Amino acid sequence: MGLENLFHGFQIAVTPFNLFITVLGITLGTIIGVLPGLGGANGVAILLPLTFTMPPTSAIILLTSLYWGALFGGAITSVLFNIPGEPWSVATTFDGYPLARQGQGGQALTAAFTSSFVGALFSIVLITFFAPLLAEIALRFGPPEFFAIQLLTFSSFIGLGGGDPLKSLVSIVLGFILAAVGLDIVTGQLRMTFGFVDLMKGFDFIVAVIGLFGIGEILLSVEEGLSFKGIRTSMNLRVVLDTWKVLPRYARTFVRGAFIGFWMGFKPGGATPASFMSYAFAKRFSKHPERFGKGEIEGVVAPETAAHAAGVAAMLPMITLGIPGSPTAAVMMGGLIIWGLQPGPMLFKDNPDFVWGLIASMYTGNLIGVLMVLAFVPFFASILRIPFAILTPLIVVICAIGSYAVHNSMIDIWYMVIFGVVGYVFKKLDYPLAPLVLALVLGDLAENALRQSLIMSQGSLAIFVTRPIAGAITAVALLFFALPVLTPWWRRLRGNPTVAHET
């Protein structure tokens, strides 16, 4: 049934007006993605009242195109300035920014955009042909399964970074503590707010990341006396073609990233952990794990493929189950209701034109999107040629705007400054920042899922073992936790101390 419906969908999506809407949406989305703090969810929410006068299919095409644009755009500032424009771009900074520092910003951006497209395509194809089946699988995931997934994400990342294990531990714990500030949703009590109204809303992940990575990095680079001035990036589109020549080498990473992204993304809260997990797996399975974090193209490919695959997959529960797979999808779902459509299992039957028009527009939107952003790679890369004394304050201003925009709150700009100093000090003292950020983003979700599970089981931990899906994922997670201990033992057993991981 898929192909016939898809063809019908293309007839709806490929009209001049809808194509124009697509280009408009992607342009706006890319701008929103570039500006940290102004995420896809904000962008969609802002445009929502304007879509009121459009036919629903055009309206959803505009909003989804904006979302694709935001997904593409998130990588730009991550690579160029170490500022993740979106939470799922955090892992892209690990290797993207070092590449830009080495004058390979164009290559990193090309890799990021291409990976995004590949990841998206993978998810769209799956949605086209297996949407109802996948929705049933998604339904099987309750709180215990969610917790198991969070555990798996964390375990895949742990033990990866070298350095002082004590300091890594402090970093993780600090992330979890920051995540716990605010209202405890399970009991409705306020935690660690000490009566301060400003602490009640907790620490936003984006604000922390803008400070730790963005501002922290600026302070570090001025201290090192490095200005962005010395960076030479090629100004023509050759860089895109040259990068494409090396990308097939990472075919496995693409597949793995797309798979992880899709699998994590069709359940809520997936894109960010997916990008981290994909990065972790790429490093684990790489022949040169030591190159990661110093400017390895594969370290850009992995998280971007997963993030975009997850971003697309987040649309699946919206159209099949009526639950949003991401904050952006949540706002779109509000849109559906306002346009007079009912999101959920009946959408495929009641509004086939809408659903298949939307699915077809995912293909066109992502294709147009990747071509548009790739065409601008030389332009983006040349931003780094702006003199240092202009670029630095400009970045600070944009970071401030971004921090404010997250919650429209002044205190967040101060948090940004504080996190900036913390990021600078931590980086100098070799406290790794990635575990802190991961703990901050997962902490809330993981604790909620764990406690919901325990309420369901009336306090018994057995719930993570007796449920088949949760049990299997937990087992894999525990295996990963044990891996640093098991690996040397395994190597000794095989009598080959230099054997590398094989997939």
Place this chain on the structure above:
Amino acid sequence: MKLEAVLAIVLMLLIAVPASAAAWEPTKPIEFVVPAGTGGGADQMARLIAGIAEKHKFSPRPLLVINKAGAAGAEGFIDVKGRKGDARDHTIIITLSNLFTTPLHNNLPFNWRDYTPIARLALDQFILWVSTTRPDKKDFKTAKEYIAAVKEQMGKPEQMKMAGTGSAQEDQILTIQLEQALGLKFTYVPFRGGGEVCVNLVGNHVDSTVNNPIECVSHWRAGRVRPLAVFDTARIPVGEWKDIPTVKEALGADVSYLMLRGIFGPPSMPKEVAAWYVALLQKVSETPEWKKYMDDGALKPAFATGLEYVKWVEENETLHKELMAKGGLLKK
């Protein structure tokens, strides 16, 4: 209609008293604060209002919807409470039950009396839902059957699980009401939002929910969940909702609860400014888009302003205090 007559009088009074009343118009964009996350019921309604106002050119300046969901909405309420001068005149806030529950459960410095009441827009219904595809093959056709099963499981490890949004908020209040009226015990599992709650019911991770109609309607039509009873004194008079009995009819217990969807302004908003917002919302509530939204979501149209609104809120605050005291949810 009587309601409209009352409204007209209130409007006339509001406009007639100060001489220059009708003259006020927003001179800059209006910030429309939502003390809840994006995508939820309050958020949807706020964005719908902003959209309708934009489409029909009801307002010379746009309405900007801003989410301030922190600490069960306290972030938004406290922010609006502090607005002064020009910013005060260009801010409104949409409220849900957390206007009462959040300050009652935690020690937070705000109360509805701090704000300028503008209008009650609608009341949201609550329905008791169960899954139709339970793994144990039990298919509860009526509330009686389900409640009997709940009683049977009480105190056992498989005690029936009731899912709801948040803790010490409307869903839990309602659950406790039901428990106390019928001598039951549920395991209450809190989730982040109504959509998530309903999907956990469809996935059979919990046994029942007290979702708002709109949160579950699509799964109902797909045959995955079944509404057993409406928590109101009368049936919902639209569409297929008509066939769902009230709790009183189904179980003989007087358990009812309606959630406020209303608008407030910052403290001591001038009368002429409030009057402008009343007129705006009045116009919005008369559009076909608004009416369709109300019908689709089985919301109870209940436009009210002025004294009628204040009186209703007053009574509801007392009600929440009582309910939360009975449920042991008041701050310690």
Place this chain on the structure above:
Amino acid sequence: MRAADITTASVLLLLGGVVLFDAARLGIGWGTDGPKSGFFPFCLAVVLIGACGAILVQALRRSAQTPFVTRERLAPVLTVLWPAVAMVALVHVAGLYVASALYLGFYMRWAGRHGWTAVVLCAVGVPVLTFVVFETWFMVPMPKGPVEAWLGY
């Protein structure tokens, strides 16, 4: 390096104490249906205090060799940091656009020694552009001050 390490670990140790204090208030036990609100913060605080204690001991045993940052290196860091802090403080009174204009202009002139034409162009152009993008396109209100009010926003 040593002094910085000790200071950081001490601050975090203190933070751990604060968290511990609040966790105790919330209840650290394991209730009938799972842990209470303070259970996880309590565990986290204990780990934090333990780890920071160990880092502190390590740092105290080590002899001080390299400084955390030399005076010459610190100077450029502060030239970025202080104006940024000043800008954020200024946002409270003057609004974001005016504050960022002054900050951009000041930094370009003071640290970059750009010509006045470029300074004025950037300092005015960038806030105006961001104003157009945020206030009119995306309709995201930023903190505004008297200047914007005078212009009718």
